Amino acid sequence: MSFIYSLTINDYPIYIGKTKNIKNRYNNHKSACYSGDDKKLYTTINQMGISRRQFYEYVKINILYENVPKHYEDRMEFLTIFLYRDFGFNIFNQRVSITEYLCQHNKIKMSCSICNPSMCNKCNKVYSKGYIKTHLKNCKF
Ligand SMILES: [Zn+2]
Ligand SMILES: [Zn+2]
Numbered sequence: 001m002s003f004i005y006s007l008t009i010n011d012y013p014i015y016i017g018k019t020k021n022i023k024n025r026y027n028n029h030k031s032a033c034y035s036g037d038d039k040k041l042y043t044t045i046n047q048m049g050i051s052r053r054q055f056y057e058y059v060k061i062n063i064l065y066e067n068v069p070k071h072y073e074d075r076m077e078f079l080t081i082f083l084y085r086d087f088g089f090n091i092f093n094q095r096v097s098i099t100e101y102l103c104q105h106n107k108i109k110m111s112c113s114i115c116n117p118s119m120c121n122k123c124n125k126v127y128s129k130g131y132i133k134t135h136l137k138n139c140k141f
Contacts, residue, residue: 002073004065018077026061040092
């Protein structure tokens with residue numbers, strides 16, 4: 001089960017995501033932002049003059065949907081991003097069309113291990129190209 005959440009600055013939504021752990025994800029956004037892993041978020045925040053110390057004060061995380069079943073979480077996230085864009089919000093998640101974004105396996109293409117297979121050279125399990133880096137760091141084989 002996952003949460004679909006938004007990041008807002010002054011109540012203006014800038015990012016839609018999904019996570020299993022809101023608190024961890026919020027912290028990750030902050031570190032990704034200031035370590036340069038998330039350049040879009042960093043640029044936005046930097047332009048507004050929000051310092052690292054002020055992050056939690058100005059950038060808010062909001063739960064939009066909870067208890068989203070695994071099978072639906074990618075679709076739900078996708079749908080939410082596009083709903084917000086239809087309402088005119090400049091959500092800065094990757095700009096892609098539905099066919100580029102989702103594959104027939106009901107996954108985000110980039111993180112689908114069937115569309116984008118990549119094998120771990122330690123445990124020989126197949127992961128998605130989008131996930132293999134993270135897996136290699138954590139592979140205990
Ligand atoms: Zn696929
Ligand atoms: Zn492995």
